[in-house]
Amino acid sequence: MLKIQALHKVFNENTINENRVFSNFSFEVKEGDFITIIGSNGAGKSTLLNIISGNIDCDEGIIELNGKDVSNIGEFKRAKLIGRVFQNPSLGVAPNMTILENLSLADNKGKKFGLGLGITKKRIPYYESLLKELDLGLEGKLYNKVNLLSGGQRQALTMLMAVMSEPKLLLLDEHTAALDPKTSIKIMDITKKILKDTNITTMMVTHNLKQAIKTGNRLIMMHRGKILLDVRDKEKSELTTEKLMYLFKDANIKDDLSDRSLLI
Numbered sequence: 722m723l724k725i726q727a728l729h730k731v732f733n734e735n736t737i738n739e740n741r742v743f744s745n746f747s748f749e750v751k752e753g754d755f756i757t758i759i760g761s762n763g764a765g766k767s768t769l770l771n772i773i774s775g776n777i778d779c780d781e782g783i784i785e786l787n788g789k790d791v792s793n794i795g796e797f798k799r800a801k802l803i804g805r806v807f808q809n810p811s812l813g814v815a816p817n818m819t820i821l822e823n824l825s826l827a828d829n830k831g832k833k834f835g836l837g838l839g840i841t842k843k844r845i846p847y848y849e850s851l852l853k854e855l856d857l858g859l860e861g862k863l864y865n866k867v868n869l870l871s872g873g874q875r876q877a878l879t880m881l882m883a884v885m886s887e888p889k890l891l892l893l894d895e896h897t898a899a900l901d902p903k904t905s906i907k908i909m910d911i912t913k914k915i916l917k918d919t920n921i922t923t924m925m926v927t928h929n930l931k932q933a934i935k936t937g938n939r940l941i942m943m944h945r946g947k948i949l950l951d952v953r954d955k956e957k958s959e960l961t962t963e964k965l966m967y968l969f970k971d972a973n974i975k976d977d978l979s980d981r982s983l984l985i
């Protein structure tokens with residue numbers, strides 16, 4: 722459903738800060754895949770998601786979504802097909818608007834004409850039922866402004882909003898990293914439940930190795946713009962954090978060696 726072909730991306734080309742993040746990077750995602758993505762800092766995980774969503778342009782390469790080349794389609798238009806949740810709980814919501822207004826906005830995403838006030842009112846029982854499933858007591862707070870909510874409540878609301886317009890692809894970039902451990906587990910549980918119910922194809926970046934092993938059907942390890950490991954199903958469930966740590970260390974050692982060998 723997502724096909725990335727021969728992707729190239731260099732930041733600050735021809736300057737002292739030149740940074741080649743992707744060289745001939747190709748990658749495919751199958752319909753219904755729930756992929757966890759791990760990798761060292763600066764591996765290119767967020768850049769990859771930003772290129773897929775159209776937030777960052779690639780230099781070369783083709784991004785194909787559902788058989789359609791979207792490489793030249795702007796981020797705003799692509800957003801009809803792609804939902805996103807970021808690390809910062811404030812990014813996915815309009816903090817000065819009420820929960821109801823936020824949900825109604827998400828409900829309208831991708832529609833040519835917004836829902837009228839009357840229709841929004843008719844949708845309230847539906848919104849309440851969605852909020853009730855989160856089990857955070859938000860169903861009674863439809864008229865509360867979102868900036869009064871906790872980070873966890875905001876992130877749960879953002880998850881709901883991201884899947885409301887039934888995107889083809891959901892991109893989660895460390896969406897539980899800014900939360901305390903207990904809330905982080907709660908948001909992961911909500912994430913898994915929503916994805917089980919909707920079966921939306923998902924790519925989720927995380928630094929939590931245990932979470933990456935436990936969640937989804939496929940795991941990818943990235944390092945310096947390359948995929949070091951790509952496993953699915955049984956092979957994935959047999960992974961251990963120790964094995965992943967070993968692969969990380971091994972990759973770093975190899976990099977150190979090649980860097981040093983350049984100096985000799």
Ligand SMILES: Nc1ncnc2c1ncn2[C@@H]1O[C@H](COP(=O)(O)OP(=O)(O)OP(=O)(O)O)[C@@H](O)[C@H]1O
Nearest residue numbers: 732733740742760761762763764765766767768769
């Ligand atoms: N807008 C930008 N301008 C210049 N360089 C950038 C930009 N965005 C990312 N980079 C660089 O690209 C490389 C990959 O960054 P990216 O944010 O994709 O890493 P990451 O794998 O998400 O890391 P982390 O785990 O720290 O979030 C880094 O070296 C980063 O400094």
Ligand SMILES: [Mg+2]
Nearest residue numbers: 766767768894
């Ligand atoms: Mg990142």
